[in-house]
Amino acid sequence: MSELQRLKGLLPPENQSWVFVEAAAAIDPPLITLEEIGRDEVEIQIDLEQWDDLAQDHKNLLFWHEVGRIQNDTIPRDGWEMAALAIGLGGAIGELWVQDGLLLLMALGLSGFAGYRLYLKNNSEKRLVDAISADERAIDLACRFGYSVPNAYKSLGGALKELIEKSRKKKKRTFYEDRLEALRKSAEKARAEMADQEGSRTSVTSENVYG
Numbered sequence: 001m002s003e004l005q006r007l008k009g010l011l012p013p014e015n016q017s018w019v020f021v022e023a024a025a026a027i028d029p030p031l032i033t034l035e036e037i038g039r040d041e042v043e044i045q046i047d048l049e050q051w052d053d054l055a056q057d058h059k060n061l062l063f064w065h066e067v068g069r070i071q072n073d074t075i076p077r078d079g080w081e082m083a084a085l086a087i088g089l090g091g092a093i094g095e096l097w098v099q100d101g102l103l104l105l106m107a108l109g110l111s112g113f114a115g116y117r118l119y120l121k122n123n124s125e126k127r128l129v130d131a132i133s134a135d136e137r138a139i140d141l142a143c144r145f146g147y148s149v150p151n152a153y154k155s156l157g158g159a160l161k162e163l164i165e166k167s168r169k170k171k172k173r174t175f176y177e178d179r180l181e182a183l184r185k186s187a188e189k190a191r192a193e194m195a196d197q198e199g200s201r202t203s204v205t206s207e208n209v210y211g
Contacts, residue, residue, distance in 0.1 A: 007044075008021050015067060019043075023046060024046055024048075033045050064141040142155065
């Protein structure tokens with residue numbers, strides 16, 4: 001079984017008909033990414049050369065992180081915002097010339113909406129919040145596929161730690177470090193909840209996150 005076929009088998013049933021797994025074709029692609037390829041169809045693209053260097057548990061959790069992004073509807077969309085911003089600004093300038101107030105307001109409204117969408121897309125805080133939410137989804141998916149809670153946290157934590165070590169850019173490394181710290185706090189919360197349920201504090205430890 002090829003790696004792509006194996007990963008397709010890790011898709012939840014509710015995603016299997018419209019989420020596809022393919023090898024990345026771009027030059028110098030990211031390790032794993034999402035692309036909307038059509039109406040209601042999404043492709044998870046993987047750079048198999050980088051991917052082969054990872055442990056299988058790390059691969060699984062990074063894959064489920066992307067599935068989590070899909071389920072949370074935080075898929076990167078086509079960059080229509082820049083085109084809309086240009087059209088809106090161009091229209092606003094044109095309406096200033098012809099002095100049509102209604103069309104000017106419409107053009108400014110389009111520019112404002114496109115600008116806001118660009119801000120959200122490039123806002124680092126929102127990107128981090130979305131990534132942490134997808135990490136939580138990845139833990140849930142791992143448990144659906146047979147992982148224990150401690151092993152799910154340990155595998156995702158180990159994957160993030162490996163990404164930190166391989167990241168040359170400080171901004172990207174910080175992004176992974178912030179996700180790892182959030183995962184550690186989530187593991188502590190899970191440990192406390194399981195201790196309450198089982199009457200023992202040995203079920204999950206925050207150290208599991210670090211492998």
